[in-house]
Amino acid sequence: MYGETIHNTKLLCVTEALRWRYVALLCLHSNGDYLDTPDDEICIALRITDQEWAETKSAFIKRGLLNADGSIYGWEKRQYISDIKDPTAAERQKRYRDNKRNDRNASVTSRLPESDTDTDISTTTVVDKAKGKRAAIEKPDGVEEKVWDSFKVLRKTKRAPITQLAMDGIAREARLAGIDLNQALTLCCERSWQGFEAKWVKPNSSNQTGRQMTAAEKYVQQRDAMRANDERTITGSATRVA
Incomplete structure (x- = not known):
C-alpha cells in the first residue's frame, strides 16, 4: 500500500464502497x-455479485483507475525496479498464481462429502478412528423392540452415545441385580436412568423361597400382575357384551 493512495483524486471521486474494492x-x-x-473468483474475494463487479470495473475504467483491459492503471510505476527489469518475474508470478489456485482447488476437494461407498456398513458402536464417527449399535x-427404542431416545x-462398553x-449390573437386560433397560427408561447399577435396586421384600426379592424383581412382578388383571378385565367385559 502506498501513501499517495489517500490523496488520489481519482479515488476520492468514487464512493467509499468503491474505494474499498479498489x-x-x-x-x-x-x-x-x-x-x-x-471474474467469479474476484467476486468471491470482494464479496460482491457479478453485476456489482461489472459496475465496479466500469466505474474504475471511467475514472482511470483501471485500464480498458481491466488491469490496474499505473501498477508498473509503483513496483520495485528489480521486479520490472527481472525477466523471470512474470514467470515466477505465474507459478505463484498457479500454486495458489491449486491450493484453493485442493481445499474445496477436501471438503466434498464422502461417497456412498465410504459410509459405514457395520452396526457396531466402536468409534471409527479414521472418520471419527459412531455407528448405531x-x-x-x-x-x-419398544424397550430398545425408548432406551436409544433416552441416551440421545x-x-x-450407546457404546458396547x-x-x-x-x-453385568443386571446379572448382579438378578434381572435380565430387558428388565434393566425398562427400569432405565421408566426412571430416566442413563445407566444401571445393581445397588440402585436394593432388596426390600421376600418371595416364597425365602430369598429377598430386589426392587426390580418386585416391579416386574407387579407390572406382570397388572397386565394379567387388565387382560382379565377386558375378557370379562367381552363375555358380558356377548
Whole structure:
C-alpha cells in the first residue's frame, strides 16, 4: 500500500464502497490473485455479485483507475525496479498464481462429502478412528423392540452415545441385580436412568423361597400382575357384551 493512495483524486471521486474494492484489487494484484483470475473468483474475494463487479470495473475504467483491459492503471510505476527489469518475474508470478489456485482447488476437494461407498456398513458402536464417527449399535438379544427404542431416545436426550462398553456394563449390573437386560433397560427408561447399577435396586421384600426379592424383581412382578388383571378385565367385559 502506498501513501499517495489517500490523496488520489481519482479515488476520492468514487464512493467509499468503491474505494474499498479498489484497495482490495491492489491487494489481490500484489498477491498475484488478480491478473488471469476468473471474474467469479474476484467476486468471491470482494464479496460482491457479478453485476456489482461489472459496475465496479466500469466505474474504475471511467475514472482511470483501471485500464480498458481491466488491469490496474499505473501498477508498473509503483513496483520495485528489480521486479520490472527481472525477466523471470512474470514467470515466477505465474507459478505463484498457479500454486495458489491449486491450493484453493485442493481445499474445496477436501471438503466434498464422502461417497456412498465410504459410509459405514457395520452396526457396531466402536468409534471409527479414521472418520471419527459412531455407528448405531444393534439391539441386544432378548431386549424388546419398544424397550430398545425408548432406551436409544433416552441416551440421545442425555447426549450419551450407546457404546458396547456401556451395554456390557449394564448387562453385568443386571446379572448382579438378578434381572435380565430387558428388565434393566425398562427400569432405565421408566426412571430416566442413563445407566444401571445393581445397588440402585436394593432388596426390600421376600418371595416364597425365602430369598429377598430386589426392587426390580418386585416391579416386574407387579407390572406382570397388572397386565394379567387388565387382560382379565377386558375378557370379562367381552363375555358380558356377548
